[in-house]
Amino acid sequence: MISKELLDILACPVCKAPLSLGTDTLKCSACRRVYPIRDGIPILLEEEGRIENQ
Amino acid sequence: MSHKDRVREEFTRQAEAFAAVAALHNRERLDRLVNAINPAPDARALEIATGPGHVAMAMAERCREVIGVDLTDAILALAERTRRERGLANVRFQRADADQLPFADAEFDIVFCRFAFHHFEDPTVAFREMARVCRVGGRVAVEDLAASEIPERAAFQDQFERLRDPSHTRALSIGELARMFGARALEIETAYSSEVVQPVEYWMSYSHTPPDRAAQVRTLLARDEKEDLSGVRPFRRDGQLFFIQKTVALIARKLPPLPPQSRAGGGV
Numbered sequence: 001m002i003s004k005e006l007l008d009i010l011a012c013p014v015c016k017a018p019l020s021l022g023t024d025t026l027k028c029s030a031c032r033r034v035y036p037i038r039d040g041i042p043i044l045l046e047e048e049g050r051i052e053n054q
Numbered sequence: 055m056s057h058k059d060r061v062r063e064e065f066t067r068q069a070e071a072f073a074a075v076a077a078l079h080n081r082e083r084l085d086r087l088v089n090a091i092n093p094a095p096d097a098r099a100l101e102i103a104t105g106p107g108h109v110a111m112a113m114a115e116r117c118r119e120v121i122g123v124d125l126t127d128a129i130l131a132l133a134e135r136t137r138r139e140r141g142l143a144n145v146r147f148q149r150a151d152a153d154q155l156p157f158a159d160a161e162f163d164i165v166f167c168r169f170a171f172h173h174f175e176d177p178t179v180a181f182r183e184m185a186r187v188c189r190v191g192g193r194v195a196v197e198d199l200a201a202s203e204i205p206e207r208a209a210f211q212d213q214f215e216r217l218r219d220p221s222h223t224r225a226l227s228i229g230e231l232a233r234m235f236g237a238r239a240l241e242i243e244t245a246y247s248s249e250v251v252q253p254v255e256y257w258m259s260y261s262h263t264p265p266d267r268a269a270q271v272r273t274l275l276a277r278d279e280k281e282d283l284s285g286v287r288p289f290r291r292d293g294q295l296f297f298i299q300k301t302v303a304l305i306a307r308k309l310p311p312l313p314p315q316s317r318a319g320g321g322v
Contacts, residue, residue: 006146009098009161013154041148044156 001040002026013044027052057175057223058125058151064221064261065105066128071260073106073132077250078169084112087168090244090305091195093117097163102152102184103170107133107145114145117164123150152180157187164188166195169301172215172225178234185238190310194240197303200247201225202285210284214274219261228302240306247302254288254295 002010002021010019010026017030026035026042033049035042055063065072077083087109093099097117101110104122106129114120122145124130133147150156152167152174165188171177181196188194199215201208201224208227215222226234228247235242254275258268275297279288286297 009157011156011158013151013156016158018158042156044148044150046151046154 002037002042010042010044012049014046014049057221061173061221062126064219065124065126068219068261069106069126069128069132071262073129073136075260078106079108081112083248084109086246086248087166087195087197087303088112088116090246090303091164091166091193093164093193098161099164099166100155100157100162100184100187102155102165102167102180103173104133104147105129105170107136107147109166109168110145110147111137111140111142113164113166114142118144120145122147123152123155125149125151152183155183155187159186160189160192162187162189163192164195165192166197168197168303169199171196171198171231173221173223175223177226178237181234182238185240185308188308190308192308193305194235194308195303195305196231197301198231199225200231200300200302201227203227203229207284210274210278211286214271214278214284217267217271217274218258218263231302231304235304235306239309239312241309242304242306244305245302247300250299250301252297252299254297 007019007021011017012019012028012031012033014033015028015031017028019026019028024037026037032052034052035044035049093113093116095117099113099117099120101120101122104110104124107122110120110122122133127149130147130149137145165184167184174180184194201211208225212224232242258271275288275295278284278286286299288295288297
């Protein structure tokens with residue numbers, strides 16, 4: 001579970017913009033990369049992020 | 055294979071043995087570092103390349119919250135297991151690349167890293183990230199191997215360290231480490247050096263160094279013993295070969311951006 005407090009300090013590893021919580025994902029508000037959350041742990045690595053189409 | 059793949063491969067292979075290494079979880083060494091950093095009870099701290107999480111957990115006993123990040127899943131799983139065994143609720147571990155920290159600027163009161171800089175391809179990248187996520191007035195601390203100030207001697211140590219563990223890149227000298235702090239407006243407030251006496255065979259056993267490479271390491275250390283080539287001062291006791299890794303810890307305070315008039319030159 002990603003707490004609000006944790007979400008506040010997390011940022012996109014690539015562009016450092018804030019992230020928003022999706023279903024088992026964290027999405028960057030700027031570069032639109034979507035990172036997985038596995039077993040409750042966000043995997044915030046550039047290689048794990050896929051860029052979402054509009 | 056990229057260097058980061060090599061790091062992941064080595065620390066996956068070495069995970070269990072590495073986590074048990076006495077020099078890493080030695081209580082006295084941990085306490086010395088935590089005391090030197092001296093966290094406020096309400097501090098939020100971040101450890102880069104936390105590995106088995108020994109330092110993160112020692113720090114967590116003294117502050118509000120610690121996050122430990124590492125590139126390697128296998129070693130984070132060990133850290134998480136120890137965390138649960140010790141019932142520490144204020145530490146969390148997660149995967150991240152030290153070169154691209156997934157945190158907003160200035161979110162931490164303390165950012166620290168121990169015995170990892172010699173695994174980084176370009177330590178200035180990770181260091182810049184550490185400085186970025188630390189708040190002004192917060193502390194940044196690095197402890198690592200301290201190589202000779204003389205490049206040829208430092209290179210000799212790197213050569214046998216790399217043979218033993220291919221994820222070793224280069225150990226910095228105290229001067230190089232200190233200049234990294236200066237370049238990021240971090241005022242070093244505490245510095246101390248220490249030593250780790252390494253029994254060569256044990257040191258190569260927990261890294262699972264293959265026999266051919268281990269033989270090369272022994273040859274280099276035997277030369278070093280006779281000719282004093284790196285500063286690690288190999289010696290024998292009861293037929294066993296040892297050498298001494300110098301280490302240094304630097305603890306600094308992040309300064310606010312310098313006002314323009316205080317920049318070099320001054321001039322009235």
